[in-house]
Amino acid sequence: MLRILHQIFRTGVVTEELPPAEAHEVELSGRRLEEEVRKRFGKSLTIRFVDSGSCNACELELQAVNNPFYDSERFGIHFTASPRFADMLLVTGPVSRNMEIALRRTYDAMPTPKLVVGLGDCSVDGGIFGKSYASLGGIDSVVPVDAWIRGCPPTPSAILNGILKAVSTK
Amino acid sequence: MSDKEMKIPLATGAPDDTQKGIRGVVVPRAEFASTAKVLKAEGWRLIAEWAVDERAAARSFGVYSAYNKGQEYILVKIEVPEADPTFPTLTKKFTASYRFERQIQSLMGLTPVGHPDPRPWIKHEDWPADAYPLRKDFDAGKSLPRVEGEYGWFRAEGEGIFEIAVGPVHAGIIEPGHFRFQAVGEDIINLETRFGYVHKGIEKRFEEMDYAGAARLAGRVSGDTTIAHALAYCRAVEAASACAVPKRAHWIRALLLELERIANHLGDIGAICNDTAFTFMLYQCAILRERVLRATRDVFGHRLAMDRVVPGGVTHDVNAAHAALIRKELDAIASEFERLIRIYEDNPSLEDRLYSTGILKPETAKEIGAVGIVGRASGQRLDARVQEIFPPYDMLVPKLTVLTSGDVHARAWVRIEEVRDSMRLVNAILDTMPEGMIKTDCPAPPSGAAGFATVEGWRGEIVYWVRFGENGSIERCAIRDPSSVCWLSIEQAIKGNIVPDFPLCNKSFNQSYSGHDL
Numbered sequence: 001m002l003r004i005l006h007q008i009f010r011t012g013v014v015t016e017e018l019p020p021a022e023a024h025e026v027e028l029s030g031r032r033l034e035e036e037v038r039k040r041f042g043k044s045l046t047i048r049f050v051d052s053g054s055c056n057a058c059e060l061e062l063q064a065v066n067n068p069f070y071d072s073e074r075f076g077i078h079f080t081a082s083p084r085f086a087d088m089l090l091v092t093g094p095v096s097r098n099m100e101i102a103l104r105r106t107y108d109a110m111p112t113p114k115l116v117v118g119l120g121d122c123s124v125d126g127g128i129f130g131k132s133y134a135s136l137g138g139i140d141s142v143v144p145v146d147a148w149i150r151g152c153p154p155t156p157s158a159i160l161n162g163i164l165k166a167v168s169t170k
Numbered sequence: 171m172s173d174k175e176m177k178i179p180l181a182t183g184a185p186d187d188t189q190k191g192i193r194g195v196v197v198p199r200a201e202f203a204s205t206a207k208v209l210k211a212e213g214w215r216l217i218a219e220w221a222v223d224e225r226a227a228a229r230s231f232g233v234y235s236a237y238n239k240g241q242e243y244i245l246v247k248i249e250v251p252e253a254d255p256t257f258p259t260l261t262k263k264f265t266a267s268y269r270f271e272r273q274i275q276s277l278m279g280l281t282p283v284g285h286p287d288p289r290p291w292i293k294h295e296d297w298p299a300d301a302y303p304l305r306k307d308f309d310a311g312k313s314l315p316r317v318e319g320e321y322g323w324f325r326a327e328g329e330g331i332f333e334i335a336v337g338p339v340h341a342g343i344i345e346p347g348h349f350r351f352q353a354v355g356e357d358i359i360n361l362e363t364r365f366g367y368v369h370k371g372i373e374k375r376f377e378e379m380d381y382a383g384a385a386r387l388a389g390r391v392s393g394d395t396t397i398a399h400a401l402a403y404c405r406a407v408e409a410a411s412a413c414a415v416p417k418r419a420h421w422i423r424a425l426l427l428e429l430e431r432i433a434n435h436l437g438d439i440g441a442i443c444n445d446t447a448f449t450f451m452l453y454q455c456a457i458l459r460e461r462v463l464r465a466t467r468d469v470f471g472h473r474l475a476m477d478r479v480v481p482g483g484v485t486h487d488v489n490a491a492h493a494a495l496i497r498k499e500l501d502a503i504a505s506e507f508e509r510l511i512r513i514y515e516d517n518p519s520l521e522d523r524l525y526s527t528g529i530l531k532p533e534t535a536k537e538i539g540a541v542g543i544v545g546r547a548s549g550q551r552l553d554a555r556v557q558e559i560f561p562p563y564d565m566l567v568p569k570l571t572v573l574t575s576g577d578v579h580a581r582a583w584v585r586i587e588e589v590r591d592s593m594r595l596v597n598a599i600l601d602t603m604p605e606g607m608i609k610t611d612c613p614a615p616p617s618g619a620a621g622f623a624t625v626e627g628w629r630g631e632i633v634y635w636v637r638f639g640e641n642g643s644i645e646r647c648a649i650r651d652p653s654s655v656c657w658l659s660i661e662q663a664i665k666g667n668i669v670p671d672f673p674l675c676n677k678s679f680n681q682s683y684s685g686h687d688l
């Protein structure tokens with residue numbers, strides 16, 4: 001126990017300031033969010049995450065936003081196991097044929113207003129996997145999308161910036 | 171080793187000279203299983219099995235089986251006539267072929283005669299039954315209609331038996347798959363897994379790319395293993411085109427491979443401890459992992475070093491300042507890591523949860539054909555770095571940690587020892603890196619040639635076999651991620667454990683869904 005405390009003390013706080021977003025990393029779709037909706041997510045945001053067929057590198061970087069350097073919790077961002085509590089649906093991957101129904105069901109199970117953000121180049125247009133018998137080529141073929149966070153994979157700071165921008169009032 | 175010594179009917183088979191990087195033979199279809207039987211008796215293991223549509227050239231399909239023993243690899247091919255698309259199953263000899271063959275049946279439409287399980291794999295029940303995406307006459311661009319269908323789950327019946335179904339969407343930030351447990355009280359009596367959810371047609375997609383561009387796709391078969399996959403692919407290309415990679419490029423590739431191993435193992439060690447509610451380790455290990463990724467970014471310009479391994483070499487050189495940066499980071503990480511491991515060893519609650527949980531017995535691991543960390547934690551002395559040696563692993567020999575307890579702790583401990591050894595290797599690589607070019611022009615492989623390669627990624631042995639067409643086009647790319655075999659282990663290891671221990675067990679295997687589903 002002493003060792004653990006000692007280690008915690010040694011490590012200190014490593015959390016960093018979030019660097020400003022770079023223009024090419026985040027793209028808001030034309031879909032307009034009601035001012036009121038944005039306000040509602042002002043202080044805390046609960047995210048349901050779905051991998052709709054990614055290569056799993058986007059998940060690695062999404063997991064990293066929880067690490068002490070990025071500490072997404074300080075922005076009031078939480079991930080939830082149930083779509084029923086979710087404000088935002090965050091989706092990676094090009095939507096595989098075999099995940100289409102699960103993605104749609106998750107979206108349907110969420111309360112409105114539903115904010116949808118695509119994570120990674122695959123989610124925009126299928127990325128390197130394209131569109132085929134097995135890949136639907138982007139998540140907006142299944143659910144309406146409010147914002148995309150680009151990158152292959154996007155960095156943890158780009159992910160955090162993207163999530164925050166998607167709910168910001170500007 | 172000569173055929174005589176091997177005592178196998180390969181001498182009667184015709185040598186296949188189009189195979190590069192592996193010895194290839196063609197045997198009569200009827201001898202497919204008997205060849206497997208002899209190979210098994212001689213101590214060979216089946217590492218992969220796949221099919222190729224060769225109807226344009228030969229009016230037949232090829233079914234290929236690849237075997238390994240020590241440092242030798244062999245490829246046994248049979249021809250399956252278009253008019254009678256069946257082949258003898260290998261499942262009676264090698265359990266690993268169980269899913270390989272279901273996949274061949276589902277995606278290529280060849281029937282393994284005698285296979286105990288005719289249910290499709292990857293191809294979910296709402297696909298048209300006659301859609302065989304890996305056939306050449308299949309239009310990959312067209313979307314498939316959905317049909318009615320049902321998957322025949324295994325059932326267990328009896329008093330007090332109930333079923334728990336989990337997935338495909340899971341609670342955490344992980345990939346999708348479906349797990350179905352039959353339990354009595356808290357005790358799991360059976361687990362059936364069903365995958366294919368992230369099947370995005372990767373093998374077919376390769377056929378639309380050329381040999382140079384496809385390295386990017388290989389690096390996204392399982393993104394957490396981007397280096398090792400890209401490297402295995404590139405080595406298959408280089409074998410087929412007889413491209414001699416500059417020495418320095420080999421060293422940088424090995425450097426990347428070991429950094430990838432360190433980063434992933436650190437993440438896994440933390441995550442395994444976290445599943446026992448020991449979150450302290452999760453955050454501590456996540457810090458160390460992040461530092462490895464940042465060092466990788468500073469040297470190679472990408473946190474995971476995606477697209478840095480290309481046919482003919484690598485894209486980024488490592489200068490003296492880079493080497494100093496990596497050394498300095500690793501030194502700092504190593505001392506923190508050792509403190510954490512002392513805490514791991516001293517912690518009675520970890521011991522309580524990790525020891526004797528999720529045991530994969532060495533006999534079972536062997537039977538399944540388990541490789542990599544899963545195999546080594548269950549007595550299998552296998553590592554592609556000492557089986558298919560490329561520089562610098564001829565000089566800098568990895569130390570294999572092989573344990574026999576096969577429990578969650580063993581899988582964690584193999585990773586711990588490998589973090590230590592990979593750090594040693596990284597330092598040694600930096601010390602001994604030869605001067606010179608980091609890339610050479612890799613010519614397009616000749617049409618009809620096929621290249622084979624294996625690389626030890628952080629999970630284990632990755633296998634690529636790539637056949638090329640005109641002007642460097644890709645005719646067929648067969649991929650075997652370690653997950654394709656190791657996923658079979660979770661069903662075996664979980665029996666007799668309690669339901670709440672499933673996440674912990676699963677994390678200790680941490681296999682790839684994307685690498686499996688393709």
Ligand code: SF4
Nearest residue numbers: 054055120121122152
């Ligand atoms: S965007 Fe890139 S990293 Fe993310 S899932 Fe797609 S291929 Fe993988």
